[in-house]
Amino acid sequence: MTRSLRRIDGFDVVAFDADDTLWRSEDSFAHAEHRFHELVTPYAPPGVDVDAALRATEHADLSISGYGVKAFTLSMVRAAVTVTDGAVPANVIGELVEIGRAMLTEQVHLLPHVPEVLAAVSAHTRVILITKGDLVHQTRKVTTSGIEHHFSDIEIVLEKDPDVYRRILDRLGVAPARFCMIGNSVRSDVLPVLAIGGHAVHVPYHVTWVHERVDDHDEDVVELASLADVPMWLGLVDFTSDVAG
C-alpha cells in the first residue's frame, strides 16, 4: 500500500506563506534600511543610532499601520524627521518615499523551485496562499507572479494567529488535522497552526525580520532545508524505488 505512506493523502488543504517562502521580500526591506542609514545619518546628531530609531518607530507603528511596504515607508519618514529633530531636508524624505514606491512596484523574484513545487502539490490536493501584509501590494505580487493559478484561494490577512487560521479553515470547511501550512516564519506559519491542531512545516529563509523571530518554544517543529524538499516530505516522490535501485 504505497498510497497510505503518502502524507499528502492526510491533507485536504496545503497552504503556503508568500513573503520569503515563495518570493523574496526581506531583502528589499534590508536594502531600504541600508539606504535609510546612508540618507539620514548625515542629518542626525553625531553618535545617534538611526537604525535603532527606525526599528523603534516601526515597532511603535505596527499596531496602527500594520505590516507592509506602505506602513514601512511611513515609519521611515517619521523616523527621519524625529531622529534628525527636523533637520532632514525634504528632498531626502522624497527619496525615502520613492524607495517605498519602488518596493511596491518591483518585480516579483520567485525563490528557487517554486513553480515545480506548486505544480506537484496542487496536482494532488487543494493549495491555498495565506499571507500577511498590504492588500494592494500582496495582490499585485500574486497577480504578477505567474503562479496564481495554483491557488484555489488567496487569503491576505492582518495577523497570523490561531483565531485567523481557525476562521480560514471554518470558511473552507476543513478540519485542522487535515490542514498543513508551509512557511518561513515559526512565529506566524508554524506555532499558531500547531496551536489549533493543524500541521506545519518550517522552511527557513536566510534573513528573518526581527519581529518574526521566536527564541524559545516547546513545539517539535518540522523543518525542511528547501522548498524543493516539500513534495518528498508530502510523499509525492516515489523515492523508495530509487533507494531500492
Added chain:
Amino acid sequence: MTRSLRRIDGFDVVAFDADDTLWRSEDSFAHAEHRFHELVTPYAPPGVDVDAALRATEHADLSISGYGVKAFTLSMVRAAVTVTDGAVPANVIGELVEIGRAMLTEQVHLLPHVPEVLAAVSAHTRVILITKGDLVHQTRKVTTSGIEHHFSDIEIVLEKDPDVYRRILDRLGVAPARFCMIGNSVRSDVLPVLAIGGHAVHVPYHVTWVHERVDDHDEDVVELASLADVPMWLGLVDFTSDVAG
C-alpha cells in the same frame, strides 16, 4: 399574502458598504486636505495650486498604493515635497504624517440610524459588509464600531468591480438575483452590482470623493434619502396598516 410583498424575501444576502454609508469617512479626508493646504501653501511658489497638486499625486498613486489612509498620507508627503520643490521643512512633513496617524486611530463615528437599521435587516436575512481600503484600518474600524456582530462576513477588497462582486457571491454561494448591495457610491456600490444581475440601493452622502463620482450612466438607480428608509424599502415595516389607518 403580506409576506410576498416584502422585498427582503427576495434576497438571501444584503450587503452594506462601510465608509460614508455606515460611518463617516470623507469628512476626515476633507479636514486633512484643508490642513495640507494650510501647512504647505507657505512653502509653495506663489500662485501654485497645492490642492490640485495633492489631487494629481493621489490620482497617480492610486494604482500603486490603493485606497485608504496610509496611501493618502504617502501622497500628502510626496505632494508636499514636489509642489514646494523640496522647500517644505521636515517638521511640516512630520505634521502631515501625524495627521495620517490620527486618522488611522480616530474613533468611528456611525451615521444616524445605523445600529437600528442593521438590527432590523440582520434579523431577517444574512447581512455582510463589503468595503474597499486599507486592511488594518478597515479592520480596526469594524472591530471598534460596535456593529460587527450584525455581519456574517466582512469582505475588505481592493476594488469594487463586477469580478470582485462575482467572486464574493460565488464564495457565499448566492445568486446575483438574490443579492442586494447598499452604499453611497454609484460607481462602486451600484453599477458593478447591477452589471452582474444583482440589486443595489444608492444612499448618497453629502460629500462624494471626486474619484467616486460618475456623471453619466444609463442605469435606473434606486436612491433612498437616508439609511433609515432601507428597512421600509425592504418591506420590513408593515406600513400598509398605518396607511390603511
